[in-house]
Amino acid sequence: LPEVFHIISEDTRQIAESPVERVLREGVVVGLANHTALLAKDGVERPIADSAAPIRDASGKVAGVVLVFHDMTVERAVERKLRQSEQRFRRLFESGVLGIIVADLVGNIRDANDAFLSLFGYTNDDLRAGHVRWSEMTPPKWQARDAEAVKELGATGVLRSYEKEYFHKDGTVVPIVLGAAMIEGSDECICYVLDLTERKRAESAVLALNMELELRVEQRTEQLRQLNRELESFSYSVAHDLRAPLRGIAGFAEVLADDYADKFDAEGLDCVAEIRSNASRMAQLIDALLSLSRVNRTDLHPVNVDLGVLAREVADELERLNPRPALELVVGDDLEVVIDPLLARTVVENLVGNAWKFTRDVAAPRIEVGSTREDGAIVVFVRDNGVGFDMKYVEKLFSPFQRLHTSTEFPGTGIGLANIQRIIKRHGGKVWAESADGMGATFFLQLPGTTEKT
The missing domain is CATH 3.30.565.10 (Histidine kinase-like ATPase, C-terminal domain)
Incomplete structure (x- = not known):
């Protein structure tokens, strides 16, 4: 039998007692110890969970043994994955990276990690005494949104994260983002809570800075508008006021050309012609300057x-x-x-x-x-x-x-x-x-x- 039924302990790797030998010796039904494995002839190791029972003759003596083997390979794999999942959750729960609670849908918090309790000023004694309830931590303005969240969680099993607030133990308000998922086969859910205090503080600082910058830009823009208005007014006034003396210069130059032409030599006549030409050019520039000013002043x-x-x-x-x-x-x-x-x-x-x-x-x-x-x-x-x-x-x-x-x-x-x-x-x-x-x-x-x- 030991050669056929080579059974070892998965934990110690030692040879386990054959259930057949024990049944024959004690005449009772026996089961294999937990975490035993069967080594097959080809060397493959299979986890098993089996039992053995005596077969008695007419006189009641043990005449044989019924041995039932159950291959536990799939179950062991599931157990390993479950342990890994539990370990990962436990590490996250205890890490302090974010607040995690186990709660029901009517307001009770059944369990909470230290990060959550610390964030809102509570202790494990408060938790055990039932003094930490998410329904009482929620400000009135968020109760309607929480009711929608509970409805969504109950219907789909998952709650998409949303921003809200919880009261701190001292009465101050803490901005958070919250998400949750139902625990299968239970009326409880697992929730994560992330503190948004620093982000909200940064957003407020940025908003205040933007408002200040907008105010400065508006003030500077208004200053530039005023300067532009003053410059346009000045340009208009200068151009307008230059017209009178310019008309005088042009008029006297015309008088010189018409009435005193015989008093000048050729070079003098050229000078008079240059005065008239430049006066005309200046008049055109003044008209252009006024035109440019009117473009900005016209409604x-x-x-x-x-x-x-x-x-x-x-x-x-x-x-x-x-x-x-x-x-x-x-x-x-x-x-x-x-x-x-x-x-x-x-x-x-x-x-x-x-x-x-x-x-x-x-x-x-x-x-x-x-x-x-x-x-x-x-x-x-x-x-x-x-x-x-x-x-x-x-x-x-x-x-x-x-x-x-x-x-x-x-x-x-x-x-x-x-x-x-x-x-x-x-x-x-x-x-x-x-x-x-x-x-x-x-x-x-x-x-x-x-x-x-x-």
Whole structure:
């Protein structure tokens, strides 16, 4: 029998007594000790849980033994996994990383780790005395949310984590995040509780800092607005006040040219002509400065405006003043935008006027006013085949009084594109340009509230 039934203790690895021998010796039913294993002929070890009973003859003597073996391999594996799970939970429970409680759904806390008790100022004596109940720790404003949580937990067995608060033993409020899962086959659940005090304190600090920064930005913005208003007012006043003396200079220069021409030699007449020319140039710059100031001071009244209609009107006026019979003007459809109508005319006059001016020396001048689409919004463009410009100067293009060509090449003040940019920006839009030197230029503008018609 020992060779067939080679049974050892799983714990000590010692040979265990054969149950057959014991039954034959004592004549009683016996079971194997816990954690025994059977070594098979092929060397495989199998955990077993078996029993042996005597077989008696007619006289009552033991004539044989019935031996029943039960392979416990699956059960042992389950037991190992259960022990591992219990060990992991116990390590987490005792780690102090987060608060863990075992509770029922009516408010009682059956067990709690030290992290939970410490977080809320309780002791194990308080817990054993029944003085720690989650229902009593919950502030009234969270009771409705807790009722929903209990309902969810009872229905699904799992509670998704949510933020709430618990009362500390001293009455202060502790912000937490809580989640839970039911213990299978029980009316209890396991809950984890994470302290959010530091996070809430950090959030409050960040919020306070943001509010302070927003206040500072608003104060600084208002200071800049005031400075801009003062600067615009000053510019307007200076430009306006310069007109009177400038008119005097121009008037006296005209008197000298008309009434005293015979008193001057050729060089003197040239000086008088230079005075008149510069006075005229100064008058143009003052007018441009006033125009720039008015753009920022004018109240906006945006409506739907067809820029195509304005473009044709402006071209007709330019043709009367400066006939260009060879020039081809192409005006497309769908050019309606939302813009102040008075400022819209300023935009179109400057864009079409520039195209008219810079195509002066082109054999077959062409100006196109059209539109394209960008993310469903209408983008209006004015394109010409004139002298163009080098794109490395594009940032300079929209600055006041900045010119890429001399006034002897092409007259102007350098204020028109600056006016356009300010007008479009005041409407919340954007304006940009594309060109190549000697290949013409295209100016684009896009305004909010201007979308493709369906």
